[in-house]
Amino acid sequence: xxxxxxxxxxxxxxxxxxxxxxxxxxxxxxxxxxxxxxxxxxxxxxxxxxxxxxxxxxxxxxxxxxxxxxxxxxxxxxxx
Numbered sequence: 001x002x003x004x005x006x007x008x009x010x011x012x013x014x015x016x017x018x019x020x021x022x023x024x025x026x027x028x029x030x031x032x033x034x035x036x037x038x039x040x041x042x043x044x045x046x047x048x049x050x051x052x053x054x055x056x057x058x059x060x061x062x063x064x065x066x067x068x069x070x071x072x073x074x075x076x077x078x079x080x
Contacts, residue, residue: 013077016077017074017077017078020070020073021070021071021074022070023066023067023069023070023073024067024070024071026063026066026067026070027063027065027066027068027070028067030060030063030066031060031063034056034059034060034063037056038052038053038055038056
């Protein structure tokens with residue numbers, strides 16, 4: 001009986017890791033949307049390229065940071 005309960009705890013741990021890793025998908029989608037919209041904005045108004053590019057890079061950094069944070073949480077769940 002104790003062995004079955006330990007297996008259930010490990011299974012729940014792996015499910016939690018998978019759910020935490022879904023945050024990486026959000027970071028990838030966010031970066032894609034940011035750069036797609038930035039390219040469209042630059043195409044519509046080429047004179048604002050510098051300002052749009054700077055904001056897009058900053059937004060991509062934050063989007064990827066969220067993806068990296070979800071990976072770290074998944075690793076903490078796995079090894080913690």
